[in-house]
Amino acid sequence: MSDNGPERWTVLINAEEQYGLFPAELPTPGGWHPAGFSGTEEECVAYVDEHWTDMRPLSLRQALADGSAA
DSSP: OBTTBOSOEEEEEETTOOEEEEETTSOOOTTEEEEEEEEOHHHHHHHHHHHOOOOSOHHHHHHHHHTOOO
16 A cells, blocks of 8 residues: 555445445455456446445345335
8 A cells, every 4th residue: 555545446345235445455354255346446436336326235125125124
C-alpha cells in the first residue's frame, strides 16, 4: 500500500450477495470471496455499481419472494 492507500483493489461478495472493495494485495477476509474483478478503486466502484443493482440482502429478497417477511 502507498501512503495514499492501495493502488489495486478487488471486488468481494459475501453470502448475502453484498459487495465490497478490498485491497488486492491482502488475503480475502473470512466470509467473503472474490467476485472476479480487480482494478483501480474507480474501476471497482463502477463494476459494483453495474452489478449490485438490488441493495437488499439475499435473505430479505428470499423472504419477500416466499411471502414470509412482513
